Amino acid sequence: MWSYQAPLRDMQFVFEHWLQAPATWRRCQAFDALDLPLAMQVLEEAGRFTQNVLAPLNSSGDRQGCRWRAGHVSTPDGFASAYQAYVDGGWPALACGEALGGQGLPQLLDAALQEMLYASNHAWAMYTGIVYGAYLCLKSHGAPWLQERYLPEIVSGLTLPTMCLTEPQAGSDVGLLRCRAEPGVDGSYRLHGNKLFISGGEHDLTENILHLVLARLPDAPSGSRGISLFLVPKRLDDGQANGVRCDGLEHKMGIKGSATCSLVFDGAQGWLIGEANQGLAAMFVMMNSARLHVGLQGLGHTEVAWQNARKYAAERLQMRAPLRPEGVQAQAADPLHYHPAMRRVLLELRAASEGMRAIGYWAAHLLDQAEHAVDPQTRQHASQLAQLLTPIIKAFFTEQGFRQASSSLQVFGGYGYVTEFAIEQTLRDSRIAMIYEGSNEIQANDLLLRKVLGDHGQAFGLLLAQLREEARLGGDWVECQGFAAALENLCNSLAAVVEDVVERTREDREYPYRIAGDFLQLCGVTLLALSWARAARVSRALPETDPLRAGKLQSAGFFFDYLPSRLAQHLAAIVDARATLAFI
Structure with missing residues (x-):
């Protein structure tokens, strides 16, 4: 009853038209040897793997x-x-450097792969993940021999x-951790302590596991x-x-x-x-990458919820609708x-x-430019924008993933509440993404206190410039003028x-802390406005007979x-958050 098909056509639209990545x-x-056909060939193979190998294991793995x-x-x-099939396909190495056996492809392609996974x-x-x-x-901070x-x-x-951070007494506040590391005579260290909520802390997929562990040295502040x-x-x-063992699993x-573990x-x-x-x-080098990937989890949940709700709504007949599309004959019951x-x-x-999808892929594309662009200023601006977007993507996307999965369940009615239709699993699976890799409340504080106020609005100014430029470009087209004006507002x-x-x-x-969550939501919706204003504008490059062009304009209008x-x-x-919240 449950299925997934990689949205390759829309991925291509984002690559080719929204980002103009080629x-x-x-x-x-x-990346000068990479072109759009090769990129799409990679994504088609990823789509086959996720559809044919991973998706069939989703429900059985849950049970x-x-x-x-x-x-x-x-x-x-x-x-x-x-x-093993994933390894044989070369997928772990997609965005890793060629000198180390990787494929050296952009993080943009890896973002599309992560969404599918x-x-x-x-x-x-x-x-x-x-x-x-x-x-x-490890590439940025590891000693040469560790890298080799x-x-x-x-x-x-x-x-x-x-990634081993969390301890029973130290969740988001890693400063409370107690795990200790004692220096040895051979230059190594001996670690003592407990970690919990460690994803993949023990498993049977590989013979060895590399734990990256936060701990304290004896003389540490x-x-x-x-x-x-x-x-x-x-x-x-x-x-x-080694002296590390798994002493239990969380039942989630x-x-x-x-x-x-x-x-x-x-x-x-x-x-x-x-x-x-x-x-x-x-560790933050790893965590920043992880936060973008967690945001893509929210996108993945929304996409699979949308696909299955759309299919069910087209098949399920219930009551007569007030209106029907032109040319459709009245019947005793209509599709939902x-x-x-x-x-x-x-x-x-x-x-x-x-x-x-457009915004998430934009962030990955910015990371590619931050590392590889020829012009130093382009690299700097891309890095600033990517850092600003990361907490928004992590928090806003994951909130949307849970919210949209819940909306999708409503389409299924009572069937959505039973396991055979699996939307209830999507709803359950999506909830954790709002918590781990820094809870969404922490992301909101990070965005407003550090990324906006902390750098005196430099990165935020770059984002506003992007928004205003899109509003200016959209204003040149009659179909997009309303969207452009709304984006400007x-x-x-x-x-x-x-x-x-x-x-x-x-x-x-305390004021910015009280309103940080609403500020992040404001930024998230504004980014969606950017996404749809640009999508409407660049969809003009598609043939008039292409259904995707009409669909983009329809979705932009709805948004x-x-x-x-x-x-x-x-x-x-x-505006109204004037009074300090009462202590309870």
Whole structure:
């Protein structure tokens, strides 16, 4: 009953028209051999893998879950063979450097791959989702010998990494962690402590696992300034088990095929990554990559919810609709998608999915430019914009993933509440993305306090310039003038809000914390407005007979007619948040 098909046509539209990525690739030495046909060939292969291999394991993996016995974890049936197929296809190495055995392709292609992985089987993708971030972390901060020893195994897929931050008393506040690292005479360290909520902390997909662990040295300062990062393999080079074991699995609401482990480090041997007491700087290289990927989880959930709701609404006959499309004869009952309430849900699902895809891929494209663009200023601006977009994408996309999955369930009615139709699994799986890799509340604080106020609006000014430029370009076309004017108004509202926040923060230091969540939502909806204003404009490059062109204009019209009304709620919350919240 449940299916997934990679949205290759819309991915191509974003690559070719919304981003004009092939033109950027031609100007970049790292990607000058890549063109659109080759990129689409890669995505077609990824689509076949996710549709034919991963999607069929989604429901069965949820029902079976992972099993723990005497410290060992077995993943659901089929997960290990799917991982081997993933490795054989070269997918772990997609965006990794060619010098280390990678394919050296843009992060933009990897973002599309990640969307497909999470849409088809979120739980399975949890094992691979951290790979590129770990690769970047070790490549940026690891000693040369550590890079030479372990990076080829990560790139090849021979070994899977984990990220070990959380402890029972230290969740979002990593400054409270107690795991300690004692120096050894051979230059290595011995780690002691407990970690929990570790995705892929133990499994049967690879023989070895590389744990990237935050811990304290004996003379470390207190708080987050005294944290170091260590690489701790499950097995040492002599084949012996290291002093790390899994002492249990979490029984969760969703992503049950993902092994969420509690780990005990009992004198485990590890090696320092980067400088002593500078572990957070090294770890954030991995976490920033992970946060973009988590945002793509929200996109994946929205896309698969939209696909299945659309299919069900076309097949399910219920009552007579007030109106029918021209030429459709009246009958005793009509498909659900003729009914106005369902039409609105389906249109919002499409607008959210396709709108977020453009913005999510834009962030990945910016990361490629930040690393590879020829012009230094282009690299700097791309990096600033990507950092600004990351918390918005993580929080707004994951909130949309859960919200749109719930809306999709409503289309199914009572059948949506039973396991046979699997939308209830999508709803359960999507909820965790709002919590891990920094809760959405933390993302909102990061956006407003650090990324907007903290750099005195430099990156935010770049975003406003992008919004105003799109409004200017859209104003040249009759079909897009209304969209362009609405985008300009949203841009002005956003700029005015920031000016007001700066002024009021001088007298009320808690004020930005109280309104950070609404500010992030305001930014998220404004980014969707950018997405749809540009989509409407660039869709003119498509043939008039292409259904995608009409669909883009229809979705843009729907978005600007219905969705910005939500801005009034967030704007009011920001303006009216005058009183300090009462302590309870």
